[in-house]
Amino acid sequence: MRAVVYNGPRDVAVQDVPDARIERPTDVLVRITSTNICGSDLHMYEGRTDFPQGGVFGHENLGQVAEVGDAVDRVKVGDWVAIPFNIGCGFCRNCDRGLSAFCLSTADRSVVPNMAGAAYGFADMGPYRGGQADLLRVPYGDYNCLKLPPDAEERQNDYVMLADIFPTGWHVTELAGLRPGESVVIYGAGPVGLMAAHAAMIKGACMVVDRHPDRLRLAGSIGALPIDDSKGSPVDQVLALTNGIGADRGCECVGYQAHDPEGHEHPNMTMNNLVKSVKFTGGIGVVGVYVPEDPAPQDPLYKQGEIVFDYGLLWFKGQTIGTGQCNVKAYNRQLRDLISTGRAKPSFIISHELPLREAPNAYQHFDARDDGWTKVVLKPAA
Numbered sequence: 414m415r416a417v418v419y420n421g422p423r424d425v426a427v428q429d430v431p432d433a434r435i436e437r438p439t440d441v442l443v444r445i446t447s448t449n450i451c452g453s454d455l456h457m458y459e460g461r462t463d464f465p466q467g468g469v470f471g472h473e474n475l476g477q478v479a480e481v482g483d484a485v486d487r488v489k490v491g492d493w494v495a496i497p498f499n500i501g502c503g504f505c506r507n508c509d510r511g512l513s514a515f516c517l518s519t520a521d522r523s524v525v526p527n528m529a530g531a532a533y534g535f536a537d538m539g540p541y542r543g544g545q546a547d548l549l550r551v552p553y554g555d556y557n558c559l560k561l562p563p564d565a566e567e568r569q570n571d572y573v574m575l576a577d578i579f580p581t582g583w584h585v586t587e588l589a590g591l592r593p594g595e596s597v598v599i600y601g602a603g604p605v606g607l608m609a610a611h612a613a614m615i616k617g618a619c620m621v622v623d624r625h626p627d628r629l630r631l632a633g634s635i636g637a638l639p640i641d642d643s644k645g646s647p648v649d650q651v652l653a654l655t656n657g658i659g660a661d662r663g664c665e666c667v668g669y670q671a672h673d674p675e676g677h678e679h680p681n682m683t684m685n686n687l688v689k690s691v692k693f694t695g696g697i698g699v700v701g702v703y704v705p706e707d708p709a710p711q712d713p714l715y716k717q718g719e720i721v722f723d724y725g726l727l728w729f730k731g732q733t734i735g736t737g738q739c740n741v742k743a744y745n746r747q748l749r750d751l752i753s754t755g756r757a758k759p760s761f762i763i764s765h766e767l768p769l770r771e772a773p774n775a776y777q778h779f780d781a782r783d784d785g786w787t788k789v790v791l792k793p794a795a
Contacts, residue, residue, distance in 0.1 A: 415793070416469040416546035417772045422460030423780070427770050430469065433548040438484035441554025443494060446566075447573040448545045449473035450772070450789040452603045453535070453702055455780050456670070461709050462536035471545030472498035472533040475565075475573040478558070479548065487555045493565035494558040495575040495749070496551055497741035500531040500541060503556035514738040519552060530738065545772060547793050559745050562753050570766070570790060571752045574608070574759035579748055581700050581739040582608025585664040586616065588698030588735030593617050595661035598651050598690050600683040602628035602639075604788045605700060606666035607762045610637040613664075615757060620654060622647045622686075624674055627784050631762060643674040651690040659692035668701030669715060678711035681720035688727045699736040762788040768795035 418428045435442055448471050457464040478492045488494065501513035507529060508516050519531035521539040534543020542550070551557050561572050582605055591597050593616050599609045602623035613619035614636050621632040622640045629639035640650045651660055665687055669680040680703070687697050705718040714720065727734070751757035764787040767775055771791075778786045 414547035415769060416542070417471060417769070417791075419457065419464055419468050419470060420466055423458060423777075425458065425470065425773050425776055427772055430542075430546070433542065433546070433550040435480055435482050436550060437552065438482040439553050439555070440482045441478055441485055441488050441494075441551040441558055442480040443474070443476040443496065443544075443549045443551055443558070444479045445474055445476040445544050445546060445549055445793050447475045447569045448791050448793065449573060449576070449578070450545075450775060450779055450791065451577060452605065454776075456702060456704075457536050458776055458780055459709075461670070461707060462704065463708065464536040468534065469542040469546055470534045471543030472535055473573060473576040473578065474533065474544030474549055475561075475569050475576060476544075476549070481554060485554050488558045488560065492558070493561040493569075495561060495572050495745065496533075496544070496549065497557060497559070497580075497745060498532050498535070498577040499738065499741055500533065500539065500552055501556060501742065502553050508556075511743050512740050513742045514740045545769065545791055547769075559749060561749065564753070568752070570760040570763055571758055572749065573790065575741075575745045575749055575752075577739070577741065578604045578608045579611070579757070579759045580741045580744040581605050582610070582666075583612040583744050583748060584739035585609050585666060585698040585700040586612045586662070588696075588700070588737075589662035589664055590696035590698075590733070590735070591616055591662045596620070596655060597662040597664060598622065598640075598660040598687070599637075599664040599666055600647070600687060601666035601701060602632050603666065604762055606664070607631055607787075608759060609664050609666055611635055611757065611759060611761075613637070615751070620651060620660065622651075625782060625784075627787055631787060635761065648686055648689045655692070659690055659695065661692060661695055663687040663691040663695065663697045665697065665699040665701045669703045669707065671701070680712050680715045681722055684720065685723045688723050688730070688732065691730075691732060694731045697732060697734045699734060700739060763790055765789045767791055769793040
């Protein structure tokens with residue numbers, strides 16, 4: 414089968430690799446029809462993680478079931494399914510509590526001791542190949558495959574967002590404690606930040622901080638209030654819009670490669686701006702990726718995953734912080750139904766639909782943040 418293979422920093426290629434196949438009775442084999450390039454893929458693409466050469470990218474996947482193992486009961490050949498990026502077993506202590514992002518059974522502890530959680534094609538999260546490929550093996554298929562409605566094939570550009578970014582965008586508003594009627598400021602208008610804005614607009618209203626005109630236009634298109642941090646302090650702009658009080662809630666959707674308008678990285682920048690932008694007793698949710706070690710840091714302190722953080726101000730303001738990867742299965746069914754009924758349409762962020770063979774070029778454009786490259790969906794069957 415064909416797959417997007419990582420050969421080194423900023424070097425990916427579509428290559429032939431051994432076919433994915435059923436390996437255990439609980440596996441499901443999915444023929445991938447839509448697979449997204451995620452902002453998290455760029456950390457690996459740029460060589461900012463220890464993703465292995467020869468590994469296959471792709472954790473935002475949708476397709477049609479091609480084969481099922483002998484122990485699979487619920488999922489049938491021919492079903493259209495969205496596949497959560499985190500791989501859970503469904504029966505460990507964490508999965509049983511709804512914390513599927515921190516599964517204790519699927520983690521590869523031979524690489525990272527005391528690890529919890531696994532994902533497709535993701536650094537340090539198990540030996541599982543990604544789905545930017547023709548086929549994907551889904552472990553514990555009955556648990557991990559979300560069956561889709563009859564309109565799945567024609568609306569797969571919406572439903573594929575259930576694999577990661579729509580639930581993650583919803584998750585960060587939940588981590589922040591957002592309630593109907595409250596204000597929220599979202600730092601970062603990449604795909605996850607835009608999904609957080611989409612979630613916030615379903616719940617109420619929001620402000621979105623970024624500096625890329627195409628992304629700010631998309632935020633404005635769904636009713637969010639765009640804030641361009643290249644035009645002045647985003648904190649001052651948020652305070653001016655909230656009568657000096659600050660937003661009720663804040664969402665961090667950027668991560669450790671946050672940088673100022675001049676391009677200099679400051680991994681602590683958005684976190685400290687959020688503390689200043691959110692009101693006393695407000696809540697902050699963090700889903701932007703932070704890692705324990707950065708092999709190519711621009712900030713020396715962040716080599717060990719540490720940042721200079723305004724903890725004193727956070728404490729003084731009585732704010733709370735929620736962090737961590739999204740437990741996709743905690744949200745994907747209800748979000749599927751919001752899509753099915755027309756209440757949510759996360760495909761509004763898609764800028765490009767491309768055949769799998771064009772993945773290397775797409776990675777270059779997306780990594781460069783070229784104007785208009787907001788979200789790429791790869792179509793292996795095209």
